[in-house]
């Protein structure tokens with residue numbers, strides 16, 4: 279929601295009413311939530327902060343999240359318009375013994391931005407401002423990726439981040455943030471210069487390489503609902519005007535598809551950092567496998583074509599000639615977004631793996647046979663790492679999957695009815711189990727997965743886990759930032 283719409287909704291209502299367009303009285307709201315809402319309301323700014331209980335008019339709109347499977351209803355949601363409001367709400371929560379979750383874009387696969395008690399929702403903070411020298415951009419943590427791209431492309435600038443516009447910049451960047459500028463400019467977290475946060479004591483602090491540097495380290499890759507609420511990011515901008523976009527598809531029987539994946543892995547070894555791609559594997563027509571690779575290059579289309587020819591020499595000819603075009607970053611980003619509506623919700627499950635040594639033929643065969651035989655559609659998206667992502671030392675930020683990481687694999691599945699959830703999840707779990715011998719054991723926190731069980735923290739943060747746990751104990755000794763897979767204390 280844009281600031282001006284937000285003010286339209288909340289402004290003008292007297293403070294004895296719940297804001298958000300509802301005529302619910304404070305007394306009714308307190309009875310419904312069984313909480314002293316009036317005390318909170320008195321401390322907030324009715325023109326900027328929105329307090330919602332389930333019967334408030336605006337409640338459903340704000341409650342919707344990407345994954346319907348994990349969506350729950352809180353007793354109260356506070357859509358905060360400032361760092362001060364976050365601090366106030368956190369202190370009120372502590373006084374009333376309430377657990378809370380922090381929500382930005384609401385795309386957490388496992389619903390870690392949801393709570394049965396209180397949600398502190400940062401979508402009231404969406405200001406985006408380019409610095410005078412255009413080298414950095416200040417971004418309110420309630421902004422979506424799309425709104426950041428849109429604010430920057432008139433200046434031929436971008437931050438490297440994911441493709442789907444409605445994803446929240448906060449959850450995305452705090453967990454890493456891979457996108458199609460990744461090999462050229464790094465992960466979204468790698469462009470963070472500083473952040474404003476509200477810490478576990480309710481204090482507003484700046485974190486950067488110079489101030490609170492441990493927290494700055496931890497938040498870049500380990501920051502999702504773990505240490506503090508980020509209210510504002512200062513990102514370094516990267517110059518991007520024209521890009522070369524590509525798409526190439528093969529549809530082949532499993533045995534040939536194995537060879538193409540093998541060729542693709544080999545191709546990655548010498549791939550220039552200018553090119554970032556995703557290889558999507560899924561069941562094709564008539565028992566075949568569809569391999570679709572897409573992405574973009576920040577260098578010329580002729581360089582890109584030379585690289586795609588190099589791949590085809592080993593992989594063999596695709597279904598149709600590779601499609602390439604030189605377009606603005608704006609046009610490429612818009613095309614890759616796929617126009618997911620801002621309020622879209624699906625029932626889904628995701629999982630992830632990392633590949634650090636090229637996968638063996640046997641591993642690829644296991645994967646492709648699994649996809650081909652699965653009674654429901656599962657896609658595996660392989661995100662190419664290397665380039666600027668791997669240039670940064672694996673212990674320079676909390677994001678550990680660098681070094682010899684070749685690519686991540688995201689297992690993705692969605693279906694229309696909740697009744698099918700446990701059967702479908704079991705199918706994905708079986709495929710994932712069959713892949714254990716062929717992958718590194720690492721997992722991507724932004725593709726969070728409850729099935730990781732007790733090993734989740736090691737899988738997400740690898741060798742960075744002990745330092746993260748120590749910082750957790752130092753900055754959040756009462757563990758007020760906690761969810762099913764939050765960083766354990768050291």
Ligand SMILES: Cc1cc2nc3c(=O)[nH]c(=O)nc-3n(C[C@H](O)[C@H](O)[C@H](O)COP(=O)(O)OP(=O)(O)OC[C@H]3O[C@@H](n4cnc5c(N)ncnc54)[C@H](O)[C@@H]3O)c2cc1C
Nearest residue numbers: 382383384385386390391440441446449450456502503508
């Ligand atoms: C459709 C879709 C497309 C995606 N595409 C990509 C992609 O291209 N590349 C990629 O790397 N990932 C991608 N992801 C994964 C995405 O990066 C993560 O789901 C990310 O965590 C979502 O952030 P969010 O703010 O939207 O979600 P939320 O659910 O709001 O938050 C996710 C986590 O971050 C925490 N959090 C949110 N805001 C704050 C804050 N201000 N301070 C502290 N903690 C906070 C929450 O508590 C929660 O734990 C995609 C996910 C989906 C569903």
